[in-house]
Amino acid sequence: MVDKADKAVVLLSGGLDSATTLAIARNEGYQCFALSFDYGQRNRVELEAAGRVAKTGGAVEHRILNLPIGELGGSALTDDAIDLPKASEFEDSGIPVTYVPARNTVFLSMALAMAEIVGARNIFIGVNAVDYSGYPDCRPEFITAFENLANLATREGVQGDGFRIRAPLIDMTKADIINTGVRLGVDYSLTISCYNPLTDGLACGVCDSCRLRADGFNMANVADPTVYRSVR
Amino acid sequence: MVDKADKAVVLLSGGLDSATTLAIARNEGYQCFALSFDYGQRNRVELEAAGRVAKTGGAVEHRILNLPIGELGGSALTDDAIDLPKASEFEDSGIPVTYVPARNTVFLSMALAMAEIVGARNIFIGVNAVDYSGYPDCRPEFITAFENLANLATREGVQGDGFRIRAPLIDMTKADIINTGVRLGVDYSLTISCYNPLTDGLACGVCDSCRLRADGFNMANVADPTVYRSVR
Numbered sequence: 001m002v003d004k005a006d007k008a009v010v011l012l013s014g015g016l017d018s019a020t021t022l023a024i025a026r027n028e029g030y031q032c033f034a035l036s037f038d039y040g041q042r043n044r045v046e047l048e049a050a051g052r053v054a055k056t057g058g059a060v061e062h063r064i065l066n067l068p069i070g071e072l073g074g075s076a077l078t079d080d081a082i083d084l085p086k087a088s089e090f091e092d093s094g095i096p097v098t099y100v101p102a103r104n105t106v107f108l109s110m111a112l113a114m115a116e117i118v119g120a121r122n123i124f125i126g127v128n129a130v131d132y133s134g135y136p137d138c139r140p141e142f143i144t145a146f147e148n149l150a151n152l153a154t155r156e157g158v159q160g161d162g163f164r165i166r167a168p169l170i171d172m173t174k175a176d177i178i179n180t181g182v183r184l185g186v187d188y189s190l191t192i193s194c195y196n197p198l199t200d201g202l203a204c205g206v207c208d209s210c211r212l213r214a215d216g217f218n219m220a221n222v223a224d225p226t227v228y229r230s231v232r
Numbered sequence: 233m234v235d236k237a238d239k240a241v242v243l244l245s246g247g248l249d250s251a252t253t254l255a256i257a258r259n260e261g262y263q264c265f266a267l268s269f270d271y272g273q274r275n276r277v278e279l280e281a282a283g284r285v286a287k288t289g290g291a292v293e294h295r296i297l298n299l300p301i302g303e304l305g306g307s308a309l310t311d312d313a314i315d316l317p318k319a320s321e322f323e324d325s326g327i328p329v330t331y332v333p334a335r336n337t338v339f340l341s342m343a344l345a346m347a348e349i350v351g352a353r354n355i356f357i358g359v360n361a362v363d364y365s366g367y368p369d370c371r372p373e374f375i376t377a378f379e380n381l382a383n384l385a386t387r388e389g390v391q392g393d394g395f396r397i398r399a400p401l402i403d404m405t406k407a408d409i410i411n412t413g414v415r416l417g418v419d420y421s422l423t424i425s426c427y428n429p430l431t432d433g434l435a436c437g438v439c440d441s442c443r444l445r446a447d448g449f450n451m452a453n454v455a456d457p458t459v460y461r462s463v464r
Binding site: 065066067068069094095099100101102103104105106108109110112113116117136137139141142145146148149150152153154155157158159 | 301327340344373377389390
């Protein structure tokens with residue numbers, strides 16, 4: 001366990017993975033500063049979920065920063081001109097169309113700024129290389145490279161003890177993640193993973209993210225608390 | 233010279249260094265996409281200067297993105313609670329109080345997102361390790377680490393030819409920079425370097441940045457076009 005005064009910044013999307021990541025950081029004893037972004041994504045419902053998760057998950061603070069990367073376009077998650085794929089239309093190999101250019105680099109950069117300001121030396125991010133191996137910025141080598149950068153880029157890195165970028169889910173299956181979260185008391189009914197929840201806040205049940213989530217509950221032998229709009 | 237279709241993103245602050253960097257990128261033949269940030273800094277006058285520099289410097293596009301890193305506080309440049317130092321009060325060693333946590337990391341991350349979207353493979357940044365050696369994120373090892381990160385983090389890095397982070401001023405003195413810019417036709421009267429230009433848009437003449445700029449023109453034997461508010 002860490003010292004009670006030790007602080008961590010936790011990137012929180014409102015999805016299943018980041019809710020579990022927050023629970024892991026809390027379980028290690030960190031004072032957690034949750035950080036979410038409004039980046040013009042279609043799924044603003046996620047931000048409401050992030051607020052619920054931060055509150056029930058014991059974060060001492062939850063900040064939502066406006067990031068205009070949606071204005072730059074270029075991804076199905078932020079650009080209305082690009083249709084969202086159904087699971088069946090997803091590429092089996094390569095990088096999904098839901099890839100957002102440099103997203104995790106931008107998110108970690110902002111988390112790094114916040115960490116240096118609040119005096120946190122650990123930054124938690126819920127990336128996972130198993131189920132989402134198509135995203136280049138969810139791989140262990142990306143995390144290592146960012147940690148290296150963080151410790152060259154900052155006062156804390158140069159003059160202090162430095163930063164650690166923590167990605168505790170990176171090698172877990174979705175079932176491992178869910179089992180870990182259940183053990184730590186995460187209420188997954190508060191989270192949303194859907195790429196396209198519309199205004200009713202319900203998960204679509206057909207997108208790639210819904211499919212991975214449902215499969216994860218299945219494999220974990222945990223009842224799926226998600227209310228899906230479509231019969232799957 | 234590069235192919236005429238080759239594109240570059242150029243970080244543009246409205247100061248002397250980034251104006252010179254844009255001129256260097258244009259001189260190499262790139263189609264330049266200039267990128268500036270409104271990050272709650274005191275010197276919004278810089279953004280107006282950036283607009284003038286982008287226009288006269290031949291950028292094909294100039295985008296200003298809102299970045300809320302000022303809200304995070306922690307620097308004399310963004311936080312009204314911290315007094316700006318005069319040159320005489322500056323620390324002779326260590327990191328200046330004008331250091332903004334993770335600033336260049338955040339800026340390069342956004343430039344990387346923009347570069348991948350517009351199809352640019354070169355990102356130019358006007359950092360300089362000679363006159364501002366106190367900033368950790370102005371050092372060559374920071375630039376190298378970011379380039380490494382960029383090529384792990386992105387589709388272009390993994391599947392394409394990758395990105396180059398270009399910092400052409402990094403080893404130049406301020407006089408070298410000014411002489412280079414003059415040779416390339418930069419109109420330095422359009423730029424502003426002052427940390428505290430107030431609403432009249434005039435340089436204060438006493439801050440560290442004003443001092444470095446004036447010394448640079450002196451050393452370069454170039455007439456300083458800056459109108460200073462104070463007699464120096």
